[in-house]
Amino acid sequence: MSEHVKGELSLFTEFIMSLLFTACLAIFLSKFTDTFPWLAFIGISLGLAIIIFCWEKKKHQWPLFIIGLLLNTLVWSIVLNWSSFF
Secondary structure, eight states, X not given: OOHHHHHHHHHHHHHHHHHHHHHHHHXXXXXXXXXXXXXXXXXXXXXXXXXXXXXXXXXXXXXXXXXXXXXXXXXXXXXXXXXXXX
């Protein structure tokens, strides 16, 4: 497998990991609370993104994971709070 293909698979895996993490966290929070705690959901995801951002300068670079984590958090927050907006 060439380095180009490995790099693309790594980026794809980072995005899928961020999507699965935020989806599982959103499902967990929506099942175990009466109203969706969107501030806690955003706080957990933002905190994890900050931790990974500080850690990545030392070892690895996961830019797509961090961006995907923040974007998926925003999307899931809107989707799961849609009824409270209107």
